[in-house]
Amino acid sequence: MKDGPDIARIGSLIGDPARANILSALMSGKALTATELAAEAGITSQTASSHLKKLMDGGLLTQAKQGRHRYFTLSGPEVGTVVEAVMGLAAGKGHLRTRTGPKDPAMRTARVCYDHLAGDMAVRIFDSLQNRGFLTDSADKGGLGLTEHGRRFVSGLGIDLDALGLSRRPLCRACLDWSERRNHLAGSLGAALLDRFQQQAWLRRQTGSRVVTVSPLGDAELRKLFPAE
Known part of the structure; x- marks a missing residue:
């Protein structure tokens, strides 16, 4: 062996x-x-x-x-990343459980993936960052990185990138979304964005669930900050 x-x-x-x-x-x-x-x-x-x-x-x-x-x-977050990836693989191969109730559409719209945002909303955010040239491959760090334009944009959201840089955790990481079967943003930046959006009262965790509710103001602000290309 x-x-x-x-x-x-x-x-x-x-x-x-x-x-x-x-x-x-x-x-x-x-x-x-x-x-x-x-x-x-x-x-x-x-x-x-x-x-x-x-x-x-x-x-x-x-x-x-x-x-x-x-x-x-x-x-740790790496365990959550693996579990979400396996969920994505299972969904992509057609291994799906029967839908059990009204929470399922909400789970697909926005939910927590351990400590960062997942679902349709998160995939749209990832796509917007990538399409606008804010994300770049960072092979030396084992994942994704932020371009200079990306760093200025994220700093403008009130996120301290210097503090995030002190963590041993990767700043940006692509995480396969099980419901959308495309990537959303994980890593310390993904967690910081979720925290920031909750501080702004744009997102709210549902008690006893992974579901995240997006407020009307939050939906408008997030669409403005992360436009679809």
Whole structure:
């Protein structure tokens, strides 16, 4: 067997239906208890504990104890990126679950992908940045970068790029959107944009859901800032 990353182990961890449901539930970026995750996965608490241990041993989850409860989160944004990419691959190959209710159209419009924006709105933002020459390939940083015009534009939105540059996380990264099957923006900039849009009250997270509601003002402002080409 050749040396290298153990893709099979990660694939087996994600591929189990119960563990896939657990990971999907944590894509909201919020910490959840084992009981909450058992309900999300449709399994018993005892079975959930076994799956959570496997996910933690595999480095995909972390936990924090507060009082009597243990809270679980994805171990980092790179895990969210992989889960979203697998969702995109599954959707592209026709492996889709039956739509369950009115939240599904909203999920496709705008939702949280761990700590950044996903859905139709996010894809339009990515396309606008790319088409206007604000994004550029940055092979030395392992992903995308901002052009000088892009840096001026983002700074004008009130985002401190110098502070983001101190992070070990890539500034910009393309993340395959599972519903649109095209890229949206991840990385520290993707997270900062979501935070900024929420500060402006243009976007609002729905309680207990990955769905993001876009206000009428937010829709108008985002279309003005990120026009379609």
